[in-house]
Amino acid sequence: MARTPQPRGTHAVVIGGSIAGLVASRVLADYYRTVTLVERDHYPAEPTLRAGTPQSRHVHVLLLRGQHVLNDLFPGFLDRLAQQGAIPLDMQRDFHVHTLGGWRVVFPSQMQGYTASRSLIEWQIRQELKRFPQIQVLERHEAVGLQAGDGRITGARVRPRDGTPPAAATTTTLEADLVVDASGRHSPLPTWLTEQGYTAPETTVVDAHYGYASRAVRLPAGQKRDWKGMAIVVQPPQCLRGGVIWPIEGERWMVTLGGGGGDYPPTSDAAFLDYTKGLMDARIYDTLRDAEPLSPVVGYRDMQNIARHYENLSDLPAGIIALGDAACAMNPTYGQGMSLAALAGVTLRTTLDRFPAANAAFGRAFAAALTKTNQLPWQLATAADGRIPGTTGVQPASPTFNHYLDRVFRAGAWSPPAAQAFNEVTNLVAPVTALFRPAVVLAAARSGPPRGAKER
Numbered sequence: 001m002a003r004t005p006q007p008r009g010t011h012a013v014v015i016g017g018s019i020a021g022l023v024a025s026r027v028l029a030d031y032y033r034t035v036t037l038v039e040r041d042h043y044p045a046e047p048t049l050r051a052g053t054p055q056s057r058h059v060h061v062l063l064l065r066g067q068h069v070l071n072d073l074f075p076g077f078l079d080r081l082a083q084q085g086a087i088p089l090d091m092q093r094d095f096h097v098h099t100l101g102g103w104r105v106v107f108p109s110q111m112q113g114y115t116a117s118r119s120l121i122e123w124q125i126r127q128e129l130k131r132f133p134q135i136q137v138l139e140r141h142e143a144v145g146l147q148a149g150d151g152r153i154t155g156a157r158v159r160p161r162d163g164t165p166p167a168a169a170t171t172t173t174l175e176a177d178l179v180v181d182a183s184g185r186h187s188p189l190p191t192w193l194t195e196q197g198y199t200a201p202e203t204t205v206v207d208a209h210y211g212y213a214s215r216a217v218r219l220p221a222g223q224k225r226d227w228k229g230m231a232i233v234v235q236p237p238q239c240l241r242g243g244v245i246w247p248i249e250g251e252r253w254m255v256t257l258g259g260g261g262g263d264y265p266p267t268s269d270a271a272f273l274d275y276t277k278g279l280m281d282a283r284i285y286d287t288l289r290d291a292e293p294l295s296p297v298v299g300y301r302d303m304q305n306i307a308r309h310y311e312n313l314s315d316l317p318a319g320i321i322a323l324g325d326a327a328c329a330m331n332p333t334y335g336q337g338m339s340l341a342a343l344a345g346v347t348l349r350t351t352l353d354r355f356p357a358a359n360a361a362f363g364r365a366f367a368a369a370l371t372k373t374n375q376l377p378w379q380l381a382t383a384a385d386g387r388i389p390g391t392t393g394v395q396p397a398s399p400t401f402n403h404y405l406d407r408v409f410r411a412g413a414w415s416p417p418a419a420q421a422f423n424e425v426t427n428l429v430a431p432v433t434a435l436f437r438p439a440v441v442l443a444a445a446r447s448g449p450p451r452g453a454k455e456r
Contacts (some may be wrong), residue, residue, distance in 0.1 A: 020324025021182035023345035049125035051379030058214040059256040060118035065428035066339025074128040083247030088117035094228040101413030117248040148196040153319035178358040187326035206305040206393040208385035211264030215254040217291040260388040267297040308365040318360040407444035415443035
C-alpha cells in the first residue's frame with residue numbers, strides 16, 4: 001500500500017543487490033531522499049542467471065509469507081509475476097511431499113501461491129524498483145570498507161569492478177546517514193567493524209555438511225502427473241538423501257538433489273540420476289528417467305547455518321545494520337532465504353517507524369527485532385540439521401518437542417489438520433502454536449512409529 005514518506009535522513013547506502021538488498025532499498029525509499037544500491041554485478045536485462053547468484057541454478061521456493069510481503073511492498077507484484085510466467089500452485093494440493101509417514105495427504109486448500117525461478121523473482125523485484133526515482137543503482141562496484149567519525153558509521157568506501165586491478169582502482173566514499181549490509185552469507189562487516197575499532201559479533205555456525213546438485217529439465221508431455229511439484233525429504237539416520245522437482249516458468253522443472261552428512265550428490269549425468277535411487281521413494285527416479293535435460297548438472301555446498309549476533313553487541317555503532325544472509329543465513333534446503341529477506345524489509349520498516357534517526361538505539365533495536373523475526377525459521381532449520389549424523393555446532397533442542405514433531409510429520413500422511421498446520425508453519429503464515437491445535441494434537445497422538453524401511 002502507498003505510504004506517506006517519513007524523513008529519516010538524506011542518504012542511505014545498501015551494500016548488495018540480491019533480494020535482501022532490493023527489498024531494503026524499497027523500504028528505505030520511504031524514509032531517505034536518496035538510496036544508493038551498490039551491486040558487484042551488472043544486472044541482465046532479462047530474467048537470466050547472473051554471476052553473483054550461483055545459487056540461482058538450484059530450486060528456490062518463495063514461501064507464502066514471502067509472497068504476501070512482496071505483494072504488500074509492491075502492490076500487484078504477484079499478478080505481474082504471473083504475467084511473466086510464474087505458475088499458480090496450491091501448496092497443499094499441488095505440492096506432494098514424502099516424509100516420515102509416507103506421502104503427505106493432499107487436498108484443496110487456501111494456501112495459494114506462485115512458483116518461479118529465483119532469476120525471475122529477483123528480476124521482477126528489480127522492475128518494481130524502477131518506479132522509485134530516489135533509488136540509484138551503482139552496478140559493477142564493490143564495497144571495500146566503512147567510513148567512521150564522531151562515534152558512528154558515516155559512509156561506505158566503494159571501488160569499481162571494471163577489470164582494473166584492485167590496487168590501482170580508485171576508491172570513493174559514499175557519505176550516508178545509514179549503511180545497510182545485505183552482502184550475503186560471506187559478509188565482511190565483522191572485519192570492517194574491527195578495522196574501525198568496534199567489536200565483531202559472535203557467530204554461531206551449524207553445519208550438517210549438506211551439498212546440492214541441480215539441473216533444469218523438461219518432463220515428457222504425455223507423462224501422467226497429479227502434482228506440479230514434489231519433494232522427498234531426508235529421514236535420518238537411515239537416509240540422508242532428499243530431492244525436489246519444482247515447476248518454473250517456460251514449461252521447465254528445476255530438479256535439486258541434496259545430501260547431508262557428506263553424502264553429496266554427483267554432478268555427472270548418469271550418476272545424478274543414479275543418486276535418486278537412494279531416496280526414500282522411487283517417484284523422483286521414475287519421473288526423471290525420461291526427462292529431457294535442459295542444463296548441465298551443477299553442484300553447491302555453501303550451506304551452513306550462520307547467525308551473527310549483532311543483537312548482543314554493546315558497542316554497535318550508529319549508522320550501520322546488517323540483514324538478510326549477512327545477519328542470519330540458513331541451510332537453503334529448507335527454502336526460507338528469499339522469504340526471510342522479504343521479512344527483513346518488514347522488520348526494517350517497523351523499526352524505522354519507531355526511531356527518528358539511525359542512531360545507536362535504532363541499530364540495537366533493529367538487530368534485536370531481526371533476531372526475533374528469524375527465530376522460528378532458525379529453530380526449524382537447525383533442529384532438522386541437528387538430526388544429521390556428523391553435524392557440527394548443534395544447538396540444544398528439546399527431545400520432547402522433536403518427538404512431537406515426528407508424530408505430526410507421520411500424522412500428515414493421513415490427517416488433513418496435521419498436514420495443513422505443518423505446511424502453514426513452514427510457510428511462515430502461522431506461528432508454531434498452530435502445531436498444537438486440538439485436531440493436530442489428537443492426530444499426533446494417534447500416529448504410529450516411523451517407517452524403518454525404504455519404499456520401493
